Amino acid sequence: MAPDEAVFKGKRVLVTGGLGFIGSNLCLRLVKWGAKVTVVDNMMPRLGGNLFNVKEVADQVKINFSDVRDSHSMDYLVKDQEYIFHLAGQVNHVDSIRNPIQDLDINCRGTLVLLESCRKYNREAKIIFSGTRGEYGSSVTLPVGEDHPTNPKGIYAVTNLTAEKMVLVYHDVHKIPGTCLRITNTYGPRHQMAHDEYGVLNWFIRKAIDNEEIPVFGDGRILRDFLYVDDLVDCFLQVAACDRAYGEVFNVGTGVPINFIDLAKKIVEIAGTGKVAFTEFTRERKEVEPGDYYTDISKIKRVVGWAPRTDLEQGLRKTIDFYRKHKKEYWQ
Numbered sequence: 373m374a375p376d377e378a379v380f381k382g383k384r385v386l387v388t389g390g391l392g393f394i395g396s397n398l399c400l401r402l403v404k405w406g407a408k409v410t411v412v413d414n415m416m417p418r419l420g421g422n423l424f425n426v427k428e429v430a431d432q433v434k435i436n437f438s439d440v441r442d443s444h445s446m447d448y449l450v451k452d453q454e455y456i457f458h459l460a461g462q463v464n465h466v467d468s469i470r471n472p473i474q475d476l477d478i479n480c481r482g483t484l485v486l487l488e489s490c491r492k493y494n495r496e497a498k499i500i501f502s503g504t505r506g507e508y509g510s511s512v513t514l515p516v517g518e519d520h521p522t523n524p525k526g527i528y529a530v531t532n533l534t535a536e537k538m539v540l541v542y543h544d545v546h547k548i549p550g551t552c553l554r555i556t557n558t559y560g561p562r563h564q565m566a567h568d569e570y571g572v573l574n575w576f577i578r579k580a581i582d583n584e585e586i587p588v589f590g591d592g593r594i595l596r597d598f599l600y601v602d603d604l605v606d607c608f609l610q611v612a613a614c615d616r617a618y619g620e621v622f623n624v625g626t627g628v629p630i631n632f633i634d635l636a637k638k639i640v641e642i643a644g645t646g647k648v649a650f651t652e653f654t655r656e657r658k659e660v661e662p663g664d665y666y667t668d669i670s671k672i673k674r675v676v677g678w679a680p681r682t683d684l685e686q687g688l689r690k691t692i693d694f695y696r697k698h699k700k701e702y703w704q
């Protein structure tokens with residue numbers, strides 16, 4: 373089922389992290405559907421903030437270059453918003469290991485500042501929080517459902533889990549409607565392509581486009597499900613529009629696993645360039661690698677009616693085409 377675009381027409385929507393990968397794709401759709409969109413983004417170095425991401429709607433979104441930890445800005449920005457999509461986060465896995473205090477500050481304090489601004493100035497706003505599959509840690513059973521134990525392996529996942537709990541506490545205690553997504557690896561247009569510190573599938577695509585070796589870690593047999601960003605945008609909008617979603621946590625993925633060797637081979641086949649190669653895990657990466665993961669999406673299908681619509685091959689084709697066309701905006 374496609375989300376209902378009429379729901380967002382004329383609605384006031386705040387997107388934190390709206391210049392990044394997922395946030396910008398979401399903004400483009402919201403603008404297309406007639407929402408009044410405000411973005412807050414601090415353009416943090418080495419993350420995905422890129423003005424080119426929203427170039428085609430630049431005159432239709434308000435961009436506030438601010439930090440979600442700045443309570444003065446947030447007090448002002450949350451006022452009168454009907455929906456708040458909270459995507460601003462420290463998402464760089466390698467930086468998270470090098471500087472975990474920064475993760476704590478952005479992901480936890482940033483979320484709490486946003487929630488406090490809503491408590492003070494706008495308890496009606498509906499908050500949609502973007503968490504990660506990493507909150508589960510190593511899988512005990514597959515596919516992973518929402519009742520799977522949460523034993524995060526890295527601080528990035530710990531701070532996401534904590535932020536998710538904060539959103540749910542404000543839902544229960546202060547009656548500020550909040551819903552939380554635990555999202556699998558997502559790929560597609562508008563991701564940062566400058567380095568390999570997060571966003572593995574997009575990095576593989578860069579290597580293929582540049583006709584270089586695609587570095588598959590270890591034996592390449594680890595399983596993941598990869599979600600195309602347009603399907604994730606559908607998901608955000610469908611969840612936001614569903615009253616029964618508030619107060620709940622949902623897994624978001626495809627549920628269709630593939631291992632990294634087969635993924636790399638598929639990219640080479642579609643791109644017609646690049647070559648699969650094996651490399652050792654770095655020590656840092658090995659320590660936080662949770663192993664096989666793929667998503668049980670039965671809850672979100674049942675409650676919200678969302679399911680992905682793009683298969684991996686279609687998604688890869690669209691993504692490769694996009695970066696071939698816009699390489700210069702993303703390669704540095």
Ligand SMILES: NC(=O)c1ccc[n+]([C@@H]2O[C@H](COP(=O)([O-])OP(=O)(O)OC[C@H]3O[C@@H](n4cnc5c(N)ncnc54)[C@H](O)[C@@H]3O)[C@@H](O)[C@H]2O)c1
Binds near residue numbers: 558
């Ligand atoms: N991409 C994925 O595969 C994936 C998977 C699971 C969850 N998520 C979650 O989705 C969200 C968005 O991720 P993304 O992939 O779009 O990353 P991204 O790096 O492309 O976007 C993050 C954006 O947040 C902004 N930002 C960071 N700190 C900020 C702050 N303190 N104040 C204001 N803006 C700030 C950055 O400048 C950037 O534009 C994150 O919360 C991430 O944890 C992403």
